[in-house]
Amino acid sequence: MSPTFKKHVCRYAATTLTALALWNCSSDSSHDDSIQAFQLGTQANVALNLDYSDTPLIDSLVLDCYGPDTLHFVHSVEKKLFNLDVFPSDEWIFKAKLYANGTLMQEGEITTALEAGATINLKIPMHALVGFVYVEIPIGFGNPAGIKKGEMKLTSKDESYTYPMVFNSDNVSFKSGDLKLNREYHITLTMQDESGKSIFSLEDDFSLDENSPIPNFQIASLRSKIALAIELAKDVNVQVTLKLPATKRAPVVNDLIVSEFFVVANDKDSSQYNFVELYNGSTDTLALDKCSLGKTSSVTGxxxxxxxxxxxxxxxxVGNRGTANIAGIYKYAENMPQFGKTSGSIVLQCDGNVLDSLYYGKSDSLHVAPLSVGSSSGDNRKSTQLNIGLWNKRNEPESWCTGAPTPGSISACGN
Known part of the structure; x- marks a missing residue:
């Protein structure tokens, strides 16, 4: 489940690192004896896997290795498993650093001996240095609640910090700077409309240290009826003063949009299937029982x-395959239209109203700037994906890109 409201209080507790083989390698040793050792297979293989707690705003992991060679690696932490071949030595020192929120958050070190030809796994205990608070709240396409400003205030002992609200497409976020560990904090978060009327407010107390769990708040919608789940946090005061529509309804224009489509699946490859991905950018649960996907505005076909x-x-x-293992919700459409592989239209309509439509492929007198579509031949066929932050410019080709299909995951070609 993708939580619609997240508060991460990052402590960076003792996290383990089970190895690393990474990027940007620099070595001081390139002598003939080193090359000969490599050719004879006398190096040791170290398997490394970063196992860290769910932490927002991670920037990178840095690993420095000191032994017969001095090695430096920088990794963007999308992957957790790597392999590293190093020369045997009685002493290898591995120092790891984790950067997040623009600063050094964790570090750890381990010393070990490595024998020729050995294959081992290493664990590096990571120790927290500082923490921070990150809050993200979706506000829906077009900001129907009318949120204009807000702030987050943190108070600890005789110190007080205030952080502004930042708009990010269909959500707002609050981010603190570095915070000291082993302290109690009080958080006050507020959002107002243009006239200054309070729309949303939250108050809570929490501890920031290495060993305590991370409180997690999940709010299904900024509506008059709130589904609020609280884990490990006590005495939370949440208020919503703006009365908005019901939490479950039929979609209207700019609620539900096409966020990805793949129409060039290889019929001979059982792992591929044509699909259209839809994204709910509203703050409500949408009932889609009167919705359909077609090639034209007609419901026929x-x-x-x-x-x-x-x-x-x-x-x-929505796909033409019986089942699919994806991150989101999958719906098999037995009568899925045969969308054109080189050009065509995709039309989403609900209860007789067109909510979204797009044209891809070849330009003509009606479609001067169509969207790109992946090649219909070859093994590496691509889908067309929307940069969700440009949802209100989705009729422009620059808002889309082509890349490896990611059904069920909101991403624009890996970004």
Whole structure:
């Protein structure tokens, strides 16, 4: 489940690192005896896997290795498993550093002996240095609640810090600077409309240290009826003063949009299938029982989505394959239209109203700047993906890109 409201209080508790083989390697040793040792297979293989707690705003992991060679690696932490071949030695020193929120958050060190031809796993205990607070709240496409400003205030002992709200497409966020560990903090978070009327407020107390868990708040929607789940946090005061529509309803324009489509699947490859991905950018759960996907605005030949409820900030993948293992919700459409592989249209409509439509492929008198579509031949076929931050410019080709299909995951070609 993708939480629609997150508060991360990052302590960077003792986290383990089970090895690393990484990028940007620099070595001081390039002599003939080193090359000969490599050719004879006398190096040791170290398997490294970073196992860290779910932490927002991670920048990079840095590993420095000191032994017969001096090695330096920088990794962007998308992957956790790597392999590193190093020369045997009675003493190898591995120093790891984790950067997040623009600063050094964790570090750890381990010393070990490595024998020729050995294959081992290493664990490096990581120790927290500082912490921070990060809050992200979705506000829906077009900001229907009318949120204009807000702030987060943190108080600890005789110190007080105030951080502004930042707009990020369909959500707002609050981010603190570095915070001292082993302290109690009080958080006050508020959001107001243009006239200064309070729309949302939250107050809570929490501890920031290496050993305590990370409190996690999840709010399904900024509506008059709130689903609030609290884990490990006590005495939380949440207030919503703005009365908004019901939490489950039929979609309207700019609620539900096409965020990705793949129409060039290889029929001979059982792992590929054509699909259209839909994203709920509203702050409500949408009932899609009267929605369909077609090649034109006519419902004739369109695929009925059927009885489906799509929560806010979630994705629905409609495909022509019986089952699919994806991160979001999958719906098999037995009568999925045969969308053109080189050019065509995709039309989403609900209860007779067109909510979204796009044209891809070849330009003509009606479509001067169509969207790009992946090649229909070869092994590395690509889908067309929307940069969700440009949802209101989705009719422009620059808002889209082509890349490896990611059904069920909101990403623009790996970004």
């Amino acid at each position: 369109a695929a009925d989505i059927g009885t489906t409820s799509l929560p806010p900030n979630e994705v629905l993948v």
